[in-house]
Amino acid sequence: MMVYKILRADEWAALxxxxxxxxxxxxxxxGFVHLSAADQIEETAARHFGGEEGLMLLALEVGRLGDALRWEPSRGGALFPHLYRALQLTDVAWSVPLPLEGGRHRPALP
Structure with missing residues (x-):
């Protein structure tokens, strides 16, 4: 199972x-790295990255994150993945641009 992180270009370059x-x-x-499940990506992008260009979508394999990954209630009680440690480049299974199309970010998950 994968969880996802949206990064701005400068954050991706730093990682x-x-x-x-x-x-x-x-x-x-x-105090934690905000992540999203696949069905939460578009809403997260709209709420926190609305209209921004140059975003990257990173996929992280849940099994690699160990006990540092916790699913906790957030918007409307939905469970969101939160990572309680720094994000490591070795956590990233794959990454793709998160394009802005028609005013919305549309993830193209492989």
Whole structure:
């Protein structure tokens, strides 16, 4: 099973350069890395990245994240995956651009 992280271009570049990323400003504020299940990607993109170009969608294999991954209630009680450690480049199974089409981000999951 996969969970997903949306990164801005500078965050993706930092992860690639340093091999780890503590998270976005929202992640740092909340004390965990915000992730999404496949069916949560579009809403997450709309709420937190509306209109932004140059986003990347990263897929993370749940089994690689171990006990640092927790599913916790968020919007409307829905369970969201949260990672309680820095995101590691080795966590990334694959990555693809998250294009903005017609004002919305449309993930193309392989």
């Amino acid at each position: 690639q350069a340093e091999g780890r990323l503590a998270g976005s400003p929202d992640d740092l504020r909340d």
